[in-house]
Amino acid sequence: MKAFIYILVALVTLSTLFRQFSAERIDSEFDKQGFSELPVQVGGRIKPLDSVARNTLLILSGKQTVIAPDGSKLSAIEWFIDLCMRPEIADTYRVFKIEFPDELGLEGLAEKSKRYFSFNDLQPYFSELQTVYQNIETEPQKRSAYERQIAEIYDGLILYNNTLQSLHPTGNSERLDRLIDEYQSFETLIVTGLKAIREQQAGQEYDTEALNSFIGYADSYLKLSQTARLRIIPPDQNNQAEFLSDWKNIGLELLDAIKGNPLSPSVKQYAQLTMAYRSDDPETFNQGITTLKASFKQHYPKAYSRAQFERWFNGFKPFALSIQLYIFAFILLLISWLKWSIPLNRSAFWIIFITFLIHTFGLLARMYIQGRPPVTNLYSSAVFVGWGAVFLGIVIERFYKNGIGGAMASLIGFATLIIAHHLAMTGDTLEMMRAVLDSNFWLATHVVIITLGYSAMFLAGALAIAFIFMGIFSKKFSKEDARSLANMVYGITCFAALFSLVGTILGGIWADQSWGRFWGWDPKENGALMIVIMGAIVLHARWGGICKDRGIMNLAICGNIITAWSWFGTNLLGVGLHSYGFTDSGFFSMLLFIISQLWVIGMSFLPWSYWRSAYGRNQLSKSR
Amino acid sequence: MQALLKFFSSLRLTVVLLALSLVLIFFGTLDQVEFGIWETQKRYFESFLVVWSYPLQAPAGTSLQWLKIPLPGGYLLGGFLLVNLLAAHATRFKLTWKKSGLFCIHLGLILLLISELLTDIVSEESQIAIDEGGKNNYSETVLENELVFIDRSQNDFDTVHTISTNLLKKGKRIAIPDSSLSVRALRYYPNSKIARAPEDSRGAPLNRTIANKGIVERMDLQVVEQAMDYSQEAINTATAYIEVFDANDTSIGIWLVSNVIDDRFPKQTIETDSESLEVALRFKRYYHPFTVELIDFTHEKYPGTDIPFNFSSEVFVNDLDQNIKQKALIYMNHPLRYGGLTFYQASFANEDKTSILQVVRNPGWLLPYISVLLMGLGMSFQFGMHFIKFSRKAKH
Structure with missing residues (x-):
């Protein structure tokens, strides 16, 4: 039986791993994977097109894949290729997510589809949207839910449009099919066009046709330079530091040609890609990719290898994998308390351990890509909170080996990674740090x-919840189990108090270093202080014998509420300055969490006679 | 007496005080939405008692407005915690090796509470704005105002007499030092709106000011009182009507002064036969015995974005007394400490041509560092001991 369980668990784990690794294969004659590795500069950092595609799609639709009208599933990069190279087709993909289309007051929109709309679906409403958008509250924090939705759609359309124009000018399909010709005629026109302008200004006779077509190009490229979102043209190789130098977007590069700068070869290479893709010529496409890649590899080896790694990391999705494995381990441990306790307990521990390694790898990979310590924004804090909890859980599990520490750790790992997943919807989670926060030492x-x-x-807090639940429901939960669980809560709280205090005080020193005040009573600082005080309350209540086990457990659960407030609540305040952010979905999740914690606390006040555990019966006889 | 000491040294009191602090901090965070950081800090943490009331903007605000919660303020709780801690050490604790960690933590805490009190009382914050190539010898704070009388009769120096606006509010007569004059505030508005007085149908100004000297002789102005604006970036327009009396207690006129009637306007002066004084209401200034000269301000951004990457100010400090000229680069996380003051890069203006530095005087700035050290050491020691004991037990 034992061996059977081990084999079964191993099989499920392996199949999860295998599914994850084989999830994102792109079957195409075109080297789309090579394309997704190409580095571009956006948001102040250099990243692969793959990340751009994923983040853009996440912002628009909240997902990383698109279902095409024919029912086939496209990966983010395939969508991106279509968007840039075959916009006439991409415009039919439903990538705009609108949560409540019937509340927008746009007649007929709601009937078109359920929640996902294509560019073409929205097109008839552009002018109406624009008018509404111009009349809404300008300060994002004060917007109502309706205004926020309008702004989201409007911004989404802008993003879509600006991304679409990243690789080359757009227009009708005829223009896209003749990009190379266009560039060539533009290059030859520069000399004659400029000459014509000079002659016109001097009042001499000039070549009208050359002048008009030159101005036509220049005008179109000027517009392009203002809208094209990605900076795809790297600076000259002999240009100083890689990190802070500006890459150029396609429009700027074309405009600079007027000044006499030669066009970067990348311009035509990208045009070649598009033309090859449009004319279904994989050979030329793949050759173009190879050339572009080779040139990046030669001139920007560091940026390119990071971009390559980032693309691989995007596909590997260590955190998505960890989510599945943590919940699997948690379920195994739940079952282990009913049956087959030893084999399930052991295999769960090893799954948690392996998942922890994957989780750690994910953290390290992000640190490598960003060149920063692990926590730089709310998203990464969620990833790290889970990591820390699992680490501590593994440590307790080594001492107690009863599965409770492991179960709670995997539950927190699962929950925080889910939270991180939702936080990632806002786009790039590896954004640049603002100047004030730019201190690797303090980070x-x-x-x-x-x-x-x-x-x-x-x-x-989670261990305390386990205490209450097991005390009430599990017959096996004995006095000794209760004592060891209470000790665990105590030990972890000591650890929490130490770290919160030291962390808070270090924050004070950082504040003293950057703003000249050690303590400013700002919401985030206050939140941290509340955690320290909560820890102090738990410890003093225990030392003074003021609370018995049950009381300490309830205080620890209160710790959950305080920590959630400090972590997210204070951010909600900031977001909703004046409006209190009450309409934010974040607020409702927070409220729900608090209610759930209060519910557990309420349950713990059930009279001892309702506690089914040996521990409960013991307490009952004591109280009589 | 014994019972009292027992009460004050009990752990139960500690827990109650800590719980109350938790509640105070929570409400003191919530109220920042409405009153901003500065005002909330004063109301909640630098006070003995505070009443929280349900905010109007929150859901069901109008029907829950009656909801008010009185809370002990920061000084009260901090004071009690201090007494509790001292009493506990006087009665219950004995200094042993085992408890030396606890002693460290508590000593650090005492130091932290004291340093926080000290900071509240003695620290001063202001800002100094310097143009590139320019210099400045004073800093100012927009949170406070002062009424100044400037005697410019000397050639090589001016004499400035300042009166805090706290005194203006009471409407008392105040003698101006080194002169025969005295002044009384007729009205004082912490925040107001000054505008040209509207005209009636015949073109005559309505709602004229009660002032009769100075700027009002040239412009028809009216002053409308406004509620204080506590939001983060807000600057309140403090305004006052002041009546000036000569040596014989005869009124020589009423002037309108305000912090928006600043250098952009002609100076207002009080003229008598024997003296001439300039008068103004302005942001509170701190003059320094040195000038700060801005050589260069740089503001770098991440490529292709508006996300700031670095701000820095290259300055010269010229000490007037000691003839010292010192060069320094002030940037994020790297302030300049000079003459008991600390200069931090705070902001910029004027298309990156003006740098604004935060100037802080906090004589107790070192205390938190010491207390941190004590608490960190104490905790590491205490919990380290627990942990070793525990892991030994677990092995057996």
């Missing part, structure tokens, strides 16, 4: 330590 010390404090508080 690595203050932020990391305080986030570990969150991990510990949540783990203590």
Whole structure:
């Protein structure tokens, strides 16, 4: 039986791993994978087109894949290729997610589809949208839910349009099919066109045709330089530092040709790709990719290898994999308390351990890509809180080996990664740091330590919830089990108090270094202080014997509420300055979480006679 | 007496005080939405008692407006915590090796509470704005105002007499030092709106000011009182009507002064036979015995974005007394400490041509560092000991 369980668990784990690795194969004669590795500069950093495609699609539709009208599933990069190279087709893909289309007041829109709309679906409403958009509240924080939705659609359309124009000018399909000709005629026109302008200004006779077509091009490229979103043209190789130098977007590069700068070869190479793709010529397409890749590899080896790694990382999705494995381990541990306790317990521990390694790898990979300590924004804090909790859980599990620490750790790992997944909807999670936060030393010390404090508080709180549930429902839960669980909560709370205090104080020192005040009572600081105080309350209540086990457990659960408030609540305040952000979905999730915690606390006040565990019966006889 | 000492040294009191602090901080965070950081800090943490009321803007605000919660303020809780801690150490604790960590933590905490109190009382914050190539010897704070009388009769220096606006509010008569004059505030508005007085159908101004000297002789102005604006970036327009009396207690006129009637307007002066004083209401200034000269301000952004990557100010500090000229580069996380003051890069203006530095005087700035050290050491020691004991037990 034992062996059978081990084999079964191993098989499920392996198949999960295998499914993850084989999930994103692009079957195409075109080297789309090679295309997705090409580096571009956007949002102040260099990243592969793959990341651009994924993040753009996430912002528009909340997903990383598109279902084409014919029912086939496209990956983000395939969508992106169609968007840039075959916009007439991409315009029919339903990529705009509108949560409540019937509340927009746009007649007939709601009937078109359920929640996902294509560019063509929205086109009839452009002028109406524009008028509405111009009349809504300008300060994003004060917008109503309706205004926010309007702004989201409007911004989405702009993003779509600007992304579409990233690789070359757009227009009708005829123009796209003749891009190389266009560039060539533009290059030859520069000399004659400029000459014509000079002659015109001097009042001499001039070549009208040359002048008009030259101005036509220049005008179109000027517009392009303002809208094209991605910076695809790297600076000259002999240009100083890689990091802060400006890449150019396609429009700027074309305009600079007027000044006499030779066009970068990439311009024509990208045009070649589009023409090859449109004329269904994989050979030329793949050759173009090889040339572009080789040139990046030669001139920007570092940026290119990072971009290549990032693309691979995007496809690997370590956190999505961890989500599945954590929940699997959690379920195994739940079953282990009913039956087959030893084999399930052991295999769950090893699954948690392996998942922890994958989770750690994900963190390290992000650190490598970004060149920063692990926590730089809310998204990465969610990833890190889970990591810290799982780490502590594994440590407790080594000592107690009863599965409770592991179960709660995997539950927190699962929950925080789900939260991170939702936070990723806003786009690039590897965004650049604002100047004030640009300090690797403080990011690595203050932020990391305080986030570990969150991990510990949540783990203590989760263990306390386990205590209440097992005390009420599990007949096997004995007095000794209760004592060891209470000790776990105590130990983890000590850890939480230490880390929160040290982290908070380090934050104070950082504030003293950057703003000249150690403490400013700002919401985030206050939140951190509340965690420290909560930890202090738990510890003092225990030392003073003021609360018995049940009381300490309830305090630890309160710790969950306080930590959630400190982590997210204070951000909600910032978002909804004046409006309190009450309409935010974040607020409702927060409220739900708080209610759930209060519900557990309420349950713990059930009279001892309702507690089915040995521990409960023991308490009952004591109280009589 | 014994019972009292027992009460004050009990752990139960500690827990209650900590719980109340938790509640205070929570409401003190919520109220920042309405009153901003500065005002909330004063109301909640630098006070003995505070009443929280349900905010009007929150859901069901109008029907829950009656909901008010009185809370002990920061000074009260901090004071009690301090007493509690001292009493506990006086009665319950004995200094042993085992408890030395706890002693460290508590000592650090005492130091932290004291340093926070000290900061509240003695620290001063202001901002100094310098143009590239220019210099400045004073900093100012827009959170406070002062009424100034400037005597420019000397050739090589001016004499400035300042009166805090706190005194203006009471409407008392105040003698101006080194002169025979005295002044009284007729009205004082912490925030107001000054505009040209509207005209009636015949073109005569309505709602004229009660002032009769100075700027009002040239412009028809009216002053409308406004509620204080506590939001983060807001600057309140403090305005006052002041009546000036001569040595014989005869009124020589009423002037309208305000922090928006600044250098852009002609100077307002009080003229008598024997003296001439300039008068103004302005943001509170701190003069320094040195000038700060801005050589260059740089503002770098990440390529292709508006996300700031770095701000920095290259400055010269010229000490007037000691003839010291010192060069420094002030940038994020790297302030300049000079003459008991600390200069931080705070902001910029004027298309990156003007740098704004935060100037902070906080004589107790070192205390938190010491207390941190004590608490960190204490905790590491205490919990480290727990952990070693625990892991030994677990092995057996």
